[in-house]
Amino acid sequence: MFSSHLSPFTQYEVVIGLEVHAELITKSKMFCSCSADFFGAAPNTHVCPVCLAMPGALPVINKEAVAQTIRAGLALNCTIAEDVRFERKNYTYPDLPKGYQITQYELPQAVNGWLDIDTPDGVKRISITRAHLEEDTGKLVHENGASLVDYNRAGVPLLEIVSEPDMRSIDEVNEYLTRLRQILIYIGASTGDLEKGAMRMEANISLRPAGSEALGVKVEVKNLNSFRAVRNAIAYEIARQERILRAGGQVEQVTMGWLEAEGRTYVQRSKEDAHDYRYFPEPDLPPLRIERAWVAELAASLPELPHARRQRFVAQYGLSPKDADVLTAERPTADYFDALVAAVGEDMPAKKVANWVMGDLFRLVNDNGLPISDIPVTPEKFAGLLKLVAARTINANTASQVLKTMFKTGEGAQTIVQREGLAQVSDAAALETLVDRLLAEHPDEVARYRAGKVQLFGWFVGQVMRETRGKANPGVVQKLLKDRLNS
Amino acid sequence: MSHLPQTIHEARRLLRSGAMTSVELTEAYLERIAQMEPDIHAYLHVAEAQALAQARLADERMAAGQDTPLLGVPLGVKDIINVQGMPATAGSRILEGFMPPYEATVSRKLREQGAVFLGKLNTDEFAMGWSTENSAYGVTHNPWAQDRVPGGSSGGPAAAVAAGEAAASLGTDTGGSVRQPASWTNTVGLRPTYGRVSRYGVIAFASSLDQVGPITRDVRDSALLLEAIAGHDPKDSTTFSDAVPHYADMLDGGVKGMRFGLPREYFTEGMHPGVEKATREAVARLRDLGAIVEEVSLPHTDYGMPVYYLIATAEASANLSRYDGVRYGYSAKAPDLQENYKLTRGRGFGQEVKRRILLGTYALSAGYYDAYYLKAQKVRTLIRADFDAVFEQCDALVAPVAPIPPYRIGEAPTDPVALYLLDVMTLPSALAGVPALALPADFVEEDGAKLPVGVQFIGRPLDEATLFRIGRAFEQANEVA
Structure with a gap:
């Protein structure tokens, strides 16, 4: 890049894309019959040979999760793929029991959608690249210097929604996330409960000189578990990248984590250390053929x-x-x-x-x-x-x-x-008696009103209302008072 | 052991007639095992108490009037198939002492039909091998020549049946692992159509190739056992929902007028003359029986070996990732996570398994995927098309099983590629997913030993019934001859 020609007055434009993982609402996990409703359960009580990756266990696709993915795809204006395939994403970590995650890669369930957000300049359309189905991992718990693994979450269906880098400000990001979450909750696809980890975000952030078409080098920030963390991490990254660019440097393409307590991003791995996930089609699951009639049925089920x-x-x-x-x-x-x-x-x-x-x-x-x-x-x-x-x-x-x-x-x-006898008194005759009595009892106030202290009108109304314990029809009262006081 | 029946159906006849109870029969097999095992070492685990308990249950069921083809019949199971209450090692150190918390669908089906499990049978580690020499728990000896290997990877199941240590057994065939040991032990080995038998609870080697198959003394038993284990399994999405025929009722009818193809590519250089002779004689026998045998071509046969070793190892590299020392099996218990991975897998896996994990990982790596894994999948489609094409003209293929008879323990070809060529005749059909039945054809004399040689019939997808009919006719003709 020719960063040297940039003057200190160069305005930068921020370019942001988001990946959102949302836990789907289903009775059972993605590939086994364990209950997916694990929150608060004792560790490793929602597990079976399949989600623990016991030798010989095989996955079976949860149709309900596919249905939820299609519904979400439809709600996000996506094209619903007819041919869908699960693949193995290989990497090693103790929370991933099989040593690979089953996910949709080359043939995702939903593609080419969009989500409209409100901006000060009107409605803006954010493109959605894809929405696909995968399985969640277990959870590591660090206790007394030891690491424990809870597999209750392992295999819970997860919807990943990937946007195009269409957002240009933190406000737009916030609006996108709010709208996306709202839709997922509306259609009953996800609880959207951020505190329970039902939504997790990753942001791709890059800067480029305003007016430039080319994308700058992007940084990916992972593990963002609240909208606030997303906003703060993006703000931090914008400032960090701008500082580098202004100093004539180059942003490195890295994957970062977010330290909430310290309010800063940190490098998790560089481009050179990028994982080679060795994706290949999952041989245990035949490709899915999505019947159009089913899609139509699911579309009709959307609110x-x-x-x-x-x-x-x-x-x-x-x-x-x-x-x-x-x-x-x-x-x-x-x-x-x-x-x-x-x-x-x-x-x-x-x-x-x-x-x-x-x-x-x-x-x-x-x-x-x-x-x-x-x-x-x-x-x-x-x-x-x-x-x-x-x-x-x-x-x-x-x-x-x-x-x-x-x-x-x-x-x-x-x-x-x-x-409670609360019906309003609109009977003019009854109110007339009351108004007359009131005016007779307060000659001074009547005189002051007539002398020009018109603000007292409200006080007269208040007195009538008090006498009737609020039941008097205010319109009738006002008319009566006006007639009497102005005559 | 004069009172030991030779086959499942003979055992059933004895049980049904009341000549023997299942407990007596089981005891007789246990005695036979105790007698033979020091020489053969087919079993990794003998489940005496459980077998007798199952036998008692079978006797009760018979007393209650039940009469099903496997009721009370003692069987052996390859130690790569989970059986409740028995260890499952897959022949690997990394699963030493592992007790599966659930049962494979095939085991459950056999148990429900009253079969008795004598124990778990030796296998090459994770079914990767030709001889059981890759088992972490010692080699199995060929009952026909005890200084020789029984074949593999289902060497334990084949040897146990050949030695009369089980009425029949279950093996698994990924690239020939049922047929080749059957061929080397004078037994009948079936590789069913991929998807005909559930893989649930069968420890995976290569998911798109693994298939459970019976090893038996005759074709009728093979039919009985396949019928017992076949069928759709909601726990295995790759199983067919097609109804399972009553194979054992479809054995007769002969081969008169049937058309056979003899694949010319299967007659390779380096083939033992005895193997070629056995195959030619099998062809002659088929013709004698009124069949038409013509030479056919499966032009992509030569690609079977590289395609298989790319796909099988790629799948294996992922399938074996779960053995990480975290949840079960062997763990080096190193304090550092990365160190524990390295030590656990370094010590837990044997050489051949490591070699294949490396091969498979390489084939899937960024920059190589298209050239290796993807290309292999494309060629696999061509290999399938080869079979589709020949099955337009013929009902089945007749072919050798392995190019050589069983070799001496420790005398395997040292070059891995030469070794991998051992299964060139079983790999293409496995890649195509078509069924194949190996059965005894002949013997060759080598250094005074009488070594079994088998022949295989390869059939159309889901057409095991035709293979059994051919097998039965061939078997009967052989008995006469």
Whole structure:
């Protein structure tokens, strides 16, 4: 490279590609019938001759894992391959029982997809090179100077999603990961639970002078187990590589690890030490032929995906993009909202319903820590409450209180309103008497108001509401007060 | 041992008639083993107590009226096939003392059908060899000439059957490992179609080639045993789901009008005249029986050896990676991980296994993969096509099994390539995945010893029934002659 012509004012562009490993949700492991739900289990209790690589054991493909991979591939707009082949990736490590990992290499399950992300400049399409299926390794545990191996995780199906180097900033990376995780959770392919290691990331990072087409030398950073680690590692690498380039040096092509505690990358191996994995087709597994009818069946099993749902919430419900984003962030919330809007019907605009959900309901859900799908206030019950508001039977304040009670008791809104006599007083005659009495009792305030202290209007309203314990219809009260005070 | 039956079906006749119980029969075999083993060393493990327990169970089943072809019949199993409760060494130091925690599908099937396992039989280490000389646990002696090898790698199973130390046995054939020892011990050895018999629980050498096959005294036994072990296994994705025929009911019918091919490429330089003579005589016998025998060509035969040694070693290099001293088997217990790998594998594997791991690793390496492994796979397709083409014109092939009769222990060709040429006649059919049946044809005299020579019939995929029918006709004609 002709780094010498670069001036100290050269702007660098960062080029980032990501590899994401996501544990798939399946009942059993990739090649045996051991339960894949191993989290928290005692070490080496989810194992069998196959996943321990006992002499003579053979793998059998878990169809459910293939189905999940195809569903993920479809959700990421990939072409689903008809001919798929597993291969052996050979390397030696104690957590890899067979001494090779069975993975898809030359003929992966899904190729040439994309994922749209939001950027300040609008929607950007990140290309996805491939999404393929492989098996996870066991786990090394270092204790009292000894290393122990737990094979519970060995053979758990793993989806590897490889992007093109299409990202140009940490924000784009963060957005890509957030969207990707959201999709995988939406379609039920992965829990996306980062704390349990259900998603692990690797980033390829390189710099090039802004405007240059050629790619710079890339550095691969492995073992990134949280989005924060991804962001920090990339930030660190950008700074490190820029420093090297500015000093006229060259970035070395290496594989790096990330030291979370120290906040720095370190070289794991250089290009010369790169593994030769000696891939070859797995002779124990015949190539897979993926029937188109099956793919169609799996496509039909996919839910509406987050991006489409967001757009629909804007178009159909008239929500702002920001609100639509909040309400579609998680599928159960979006499901709840769809059901709620349907149940409320024409009685209240969806935008208003959204405010109720994002305000009062979210507060209650957060305080209770229950998943929205399990709360006692079903969309139907909540709709009952909102209909009372729409009909002005109760006002907003009362409705907030009733919602709290509903959350606690699981009762319907009508039941609570009736029992506690919370129905709004809209009877003008009754309120007229009350307003007249109030004005008679506070001649000073009336005088001050009439002398121009119009701010007192709110105080009068408040007094009426207090007298009626919030049940008065605020519109009626305001009209009455205005009539009396301004006459 | 006059009261020992010669075959499975004879043993069944004795058991059924009540002339003997399975326990008595098993005891007789155990006695025979005790008597023969100092000279033969076919067994690596004799499972006396378990065999007798199985025999008692078989007697109970017979008392309850059961009558199945293997019920109560004592068999031996090559020590590369897992049998519950018995060690499995694969003839290797690295698996010394290893007790498999599960049973191979073939063993389970035989157990369910009431067979009795006498013990585990010697093999070249991980089935890599021609003589059992590569076994970490000593060489097996050929019962026909005890200073000679029995062939291999299923030398233990072949010798045990030849010496009457089991009614029949199971071996494995990767490149000829059932047929060649059968040919050298005057027994019947079948390599089934690849995918006909489950490999689950069979310690892998080369996954795309390994196949379990029976070694028996006659063709009927071979048919009985194949029927007992064949069939689809949900635990082995490479098995066929085709129904298993009742082979033993399909033995008769003869070879009249059948068309045989005699592959001209199998008559190589350096072939022992006795082997060539035995094959020519077999051809003559087939013609006498009314068959048509024509010379055919399998043009890619010469590539069988290099293709086999690239593919088999490549697969083996990966298959043997699991022996790392971490979970089971021998471990050098060195404190450092890399050191432990080196010492464990360095001490645990023998020379031939190491040589093949190196070959296979090399063939798969970046920069060599296309020239070696990939090229070998392409040529393998051509070799298959050779067989497809000849089976258009003929029902089966007739061919020699090994170019020479059994050699003296310790007198194997010293050049590995010369040694590898020993199985040029069994490799192509193994690569093509087609079935082949080796059976006794003749004897040659060498230094006063009478050395068995076999002949093999190679058939269409999944057409073992035709091979048995041919074998039965040939066997009967031989008995008369």
